[in-house]
Amino acid sequence: MTVLAVDIGGTKFAAAAVEDDGTIMARAEVPLKGRTRPEEALLEVVGRVTGEVPAARLEGAGIGSAGPLDPVAGTVSPVNIPAWRDFPVVEALGRLLPGRPVRLAGDGQCMALGEWWRGLPEREPSGAVLGMVVSTGVGGGLVLAGEPYLGPTGNAGHIGHITADPDGEPCPCGAAGCVETLASGPSMVRWARANGWTGEDARALALDAGAGVAVAGLAFRRAADALATAILTASALLDLDRVVIGGGVAAAGPVLMDPLRQAVARNAGLGFLRRLRVTATGLGRDAGLLGAAALVLPR
Amino acid sequence: MTVLAVDIGGTKFAAAAVEDDGTIMARAEVPLKGRTRPEEALLEVVGRVTGEVPAARLEGAGIGSAGPLDPVAGTVSPVNIPAWRDFPVVEALGRLLPGRPVRLAGDGQCMALGEWWRGLPEREPSGAVLGMVVSTGVGGGLVLAGEPYLGPTGNAGHIGHITADPDGEPCPCGAAGCVETLASGPSMVRWARANGWTGEDARALALDAGAGVAVAGLAFRRAADALATAILTASALLDLDRVVIGGGVAAAGPVLMDPLRQAVARNAGLGFLRRLRVTATGLGRDAGLLGAAALVLPR
Numbered sequence: 039m040t041v042l043a044v045d046i047g048g049t050k051f052a053a054a055a056v057e058d059d060g061t062i063m064a065r066a067e068v069p070l071k072g073r074t075r076p077e078e079a080l081l082e083v084v085g086r087v088t089g090e091v092p093a094a095r096l097e098g099a100g101i102g103s104a105g106p107l108d109p110v111a112g113t114v115s116p117v118n119i120p121a122w123r124d125f126p127v128v129e130a131l132g133r134l135l136p137g138r139p140v141r142l143a144g145d146g147q148c149m150a151l152g153e154w155w156r157g158l159p160e161r162e163p164s165g166a167v168l169g170m171v172v173s174t175g176v177g178g179g180l181v182l183a184g185e186p187y188l189g190p191t192g193n194a195g196h197i198g199h200i201t202a203d204p205d206g207e208p209c210p211c212g213a214a215g216c217v218e219t220l221a222s223g224p225s226m227v228r229w230a231r232a233n234g235w236t237g238e239d240a241r242a243l244a245l246d247a248g249a250g251v252a253v254a255g256l257a258f259r260r261a262a263d264a265l266a267t268a269i270l271t272a273s274a275l276l277d278l279d280r281v282v283i284g285g286g287v288a289a290a291g292p293v294l295m296d297p298l299r300q301a302v303a304r305n306a307g308l309g310f311l312r313r314l315r316v317t318a319t320g321l322g323r324d325a326g327l328l329g330a331a332a333l334v335l336p337r
Numbered sequence: 338m339t340v341l342a343v344d345i346g347g348t349k350f351a352a353a354a355v356e357d358d359g360t361i362m363a364r365a366e367v368p369l370k371g372r373t374r375p376e377e378a379l380l381e382v383v384g385r386v387t388g389e390v391p392a393a394r395l396e397g398a399g400i401g402s403a404g405p406l407d408p409v410a411g412t413v414s415p416v417n418i419p420a421w422r423d424f425p426v427v428e429a430l431g432r433l434l435p436g437r438p439v440r441l442a443g444d445g446q447c448m449a450l451g452e453w454w455r456g457l458p459e460r461e462p463s464g465a466v467l468g469m470v471v472s473t474g475v476g477g478g479l480v481l482a483g484e485p486y487l488g489p490t491g492n493a494g495h496i497g498h499i500t501a502d503p504d505g506e507p508c509p510c511g512a513a514g515c516v517e518t519l520a521s522g523p524s525m526v527r528w529a530r531a532n533g534w535t536g537e538d539a540r541a542l543a544l545d546a547g548a549g550v551a552v553a554g555l556a557f558r559r560a561a562d563a564l565a566t567a568i569l570t571a572s573a574l575l576d577l578d579r580v581v582i583g584g585g586v587a588a589a590g591p592v593l594m595d596p597l598r599q600a601v602a603r604n605a606g607l608g609f610l611r612r613l614r615v616t617a618t619g620l621g622r623d624a625g626l627l628g629a630a631a632l633v634l635p636r
Contacts, residue, residue, distance in 0.1 A: 166493075182481065191612075193576045200573050202500075270512070271500060275493065275495065275570075276493055306511070306512070308495060308498055308511070310490050
């Protein structure tokens with residue numbers, strides 16, 4: 039069985055044909071830069087995949103998208119794609135695959151689902167897994183009792199918008215002190231620059247942290263503390279077995295993961311929290327595509 | 338079909354025979370004060386129920402217990418019952434009902450399950466419900482996708498031990514600034530007394546708050562803020578439909594519920610959080626017994 043997986047990001051679209059054992063048969067990627075009609079980019083990226091694996095062979099489509107989105111209505115309004123507001127992406131792909139299921143979830147949810155399906159070394163049938171994407175924002179998704187948990191309106195997993203600091207700075211979501219205001223790439227860069235760092239972006243900040251520049255290291259430890267609070271909060275509520283971290287900021291590696299694991303270990307109170315394993319993604323950028331495929335593949 | 342429900346509290350044991358429509362056929366309660374052998378109290382409270390509904394008619398038993406507990410091993414170690422450490426309560430009741438299922442969950446989990454099963458005005462098949470017990474501690478439980486969610490080790494729902502204030506006071510659990518350090522009855526009383534209040538307990542504090550004593554009202558607003566943070570955190574993660582609040586402190590009524598609803602409305606950022614309904618328990622003290630019964634009743 040083969041399905042179409044589509045990943046709608048803020049700067050590019052990706053698509054793949056995925057087998058039911060997780061094998062990626064064909065893939066394509068199209069940058070959005072300079073495009074005024076993103077739906078043309080969507081048709082192009084899907085067309086490249088169906089050029090290799092005919093649409094007639096695809097038994098459904100799973101879509102992971104940057105938010106906000108409305109999985110019930112099947113529409114997306116990605117913050118970084120102003121031309122799409124309530125764009126009916128499920129309907130658009132449904133026209134290409136008539137009569138076959140098309141499902142939509144958030145990019146963080148798809149990443150979590152992909153890591154759970156293909157990234158973990160062993161499958162835990164009753165596992166409780168949180169996947170986190172630490173990048174331009176902080177997103178996430180949940181697998182509970184061995185099933186993707188998307189929530190009644192499809193919005194579960196918004197770990198970037200839980201409170202890490204009630205007295206913290208305002209968040210674009212309308213609340214204050216959200217994890218995202220402390221641990222997203224842009225918020226780390228903003229904080230470092232306000233404290234004397236002169237670099238440009240999160241990648242440079244990670245390099246400086248690795249090279250021992252104090253303020254850069256502090257920016258990562260501050261983000262790690264916020265992420266640890268979020269992880270322990272989710273674990274106290276959900277009795278998690280495992281947290282998998284991906285995304286551009288997480289790609290920094292030990293400068294994030296070391297202080298993060300230390301903060302989780304230091305602040306874990308209740309006994310059952312201490313069995314939690316926090317690991318970096320095993321799938322990298324494929325996690326989102328595999329998770330999107332998993333939305334429509336039998337498990 | 339009739340099952341036995343048992344509620345193991347820190348100061349009393351309760352038991353009931355419960356029908357599969359939620360009708361309570363017989364009930365008993367035994368205080369623990371002055372007892373050195375709590376298992377005798379357990380046999381006594383169950384014996385009073387089986388005196389009215391014979392044990393042969395009971396098709397299983399559900400137990401809700403104060404924590405900590407180990408639902409996998411079937412043992413309980415309630416903080417306020419020092420004579421019980423790893424007491425094998427599932428085995429003890431299994432001897433009374435040989436060959437029939439005996440299940441154990443936390444008291445907060447049972448309260449949530451009872452409210453979901455019998456307390457809500459309408460059943461929401463795919464509902465996501467958080468039940469909270471605000472009392473000597475702050476506990477809770479979850480119903481997700483229309484099923485009780487207890488977690489891989491049975492410890493889901495520990496909402497009293499999520500962080501409300503990272504710079505807050507130490508919590509007996511080992512972490513700092515847990516919701517329980519701000520919103521449990523004893524923590525509210527401690528804070529009020531440190532700020533000039535001279536009353537004795539949470540009940541007196543609620544009366545004073547209702548009578549307009551400023552420091553008492555502030556103690557409730559402070560607790561309400563912490564509970565609102567916890568509720569919005571759980572909702573961002575789990576896309577909750579509803580939160581039901583019970584327990585001794587919640588029985589104070591509007592002095593807690595009014596500032597709590599206001600804080601939830603004020604701090605709800607993301608759009609999907611705004612549909613959340615926060616209500617006081619509809620079942621009162623029966624919620625725990627009904628939820629314990631629901632652990633073994635077909636749903």
